[in-house]
Amino acid sequence: MAEVYLRPMGILHGAEARAAIASGVAVPLAGGPAAFSLAQILARDEAKNKVIEIGGLTSTSDAILKERLQALMAPRAPVAGLDFSRPLVMGIVNVTPDSFSDGGEFADSAEAIRQGRALAAAGADILDIGGESTRPFSQGTDLDEERQRVIPVIEALRDTGVPISIDTRKSSMMIEAVSAGAAIVNDVSALTYDAASPDAVARLQVPVILMHSQGPPETMQVDPTYEHVLLDVYDSLAGHIARAEEAGINRGTIIADPGIGFGKTHLHNMQLMAGLSLFHGLGVPLLLGASRKGFIGTITGEKEARHRISGSVSAAMAGMQQGIQMVRVHDVRETVQALAVWFRLNDPR
Template identity: 55%
Template sequence: MDKLYYRPIVQTDALRPKDARVLAGGWGWFASVEVLSRAGSRGEMAAHDLPAPIAARLTAPRAPLAGLVFDRPRIMGILNVTPDSFSDGGRFNTPQRALAQAMAMAAAGADVLDIGGESTRPGAAFVADADEIARTAPVISALRAGGFTGAISVDTRKAAVARAALAAGADLVNDVSALGHDARMATLIAQSGAPVCLMHAQGTPQTMQLAPRYDNVLLDVYDYLEARLTLAETAGIVRNRILVDPGIGFGKTEAHNLTLLRGLSLFHGLGCAVLLGVSRKRFIGSIGGAEVAEDRAPGTLALTLAGLSQGVQMHRVHDVAEVAQGVRLWQAVTIGDRV
């Protein structure tokens, strides 16, 4: 028998039917779902007819992570302390510059800062543990010593780097390999009690954009993340300490990215808060006509708002001020005083 998948048809209108269900305890609701299988769409099902375990996963409020409550959209500001990131490499690779940028992003509306010391752009070179630690831990320490009390994430796939970052004051580990690169990472996360983000990627930064292929990109990514969640739970990581990220641009073509964005609400069925990272991605430039990465803030905002309309809780962006302003306006018009 084909495995079935349930994609909520998310709405945000103030006039909500009495039998509609609230999506993940947030701002969206749904009265029906699309039922999917590997054989194709099976059409709509009323939300009140959902199997109880599926309904529970789709509707349960997401637990707070790193002090953040997901009753409203959250913004993760990207702080790359690398010489070679695709968009801002070399701009913030000293503790002084990084500290200034971090404070600016927090003031502009970032709920959490994501600090990365290894570029994961297509074709990026591998960075040794010691070098990545030297790039990230001092910045985190400087933030805490400077009085920064907000949430800090470390963007790494290496356990040694994550351990040093957590010791320096980080709250969250953002692992683009979903615990697959370093066998020690799952144990570290379980023992530390830190929350973790598990992202889908096909291949490594060196290979991921070499003709990526899927049978069904939406369902393949869902199944991958479901399997990684099972692995994490087996290692002792509680599901309510996990974020999931479909990995836009990581081993995906433009068509793959667009399919995932259209079907984002499916990932709420994993029972975790969802993170979306589309900021300044190449396909934004090719579709929107912005060759230079720094000119892609309008396209980034457009996709962020599309994610909000599907209930996505966390948005990882470079242009914090611009996105935060857009999100505030979206909230004022769409949600109003209901949050």
């Protein structure tokens, strides 16, 4: 458990970021195109919380704060050949009959393949293919069934030129998917569901996404509780990253996901979304998966997940404003358009 945390504030983008860095009033955020001019010092003893200007932080003699600042500033390594000169868009391909978001619309392999090609054509940087629903209270999927769902889709989509991510909790599925053409492992259990997963990922030598969840899908929404959701999720992810490194996984290949909607109440989700920039302190790229999720429906009153497109794009843009390096979305075309306009407005050049 960390004693002190730093959350970047005053985040700038594009021309404003470059000008602020040049004038010394801001520093780069994660070595990318964004910068930050303020930082909030957080502690579990809230009486110690305060906001400090970047000049005061860069000149501090506090070794812990210096270490935290370096983690915030350090460049992130490319993932599957993709750098973070701009936020990346991961398109979701659910090959499941019971997904919360699309109701099994792409459960058939042929439909999933068509959807994957459509997302690639719409501008997806990564295709995330999963054959097991992890919606709240779901019961899991047999390995053979999961294999039959995803392997044909991966094999068919590996010629798109878009890196493929395999969304699975099972080590055997990770190995087979990478053999079939996947380049990234995305595990909602952060390699804790299957004891063989850390070793498998270390041997595969592919990037891995470690997501936070308070419990498995079957029970994660049964009264989720936290002492301080931002700091608790941060500490949990820091622990997952440390254990992955102990298993032989290169830190430069790790991506962290705070797990919006996975073992969180509506208030927890709101607090995480508001404080996303804190997780840059983990020193790894960040992925936000908020697309079509329940908190959007709670805010807007929209009960049908597939009709939460506008809210999902807004959530993705909120993450990008906080410097998130990747967003995982169902609605790629709309998100890519929003990103293109936002990026150009921030940097007309």
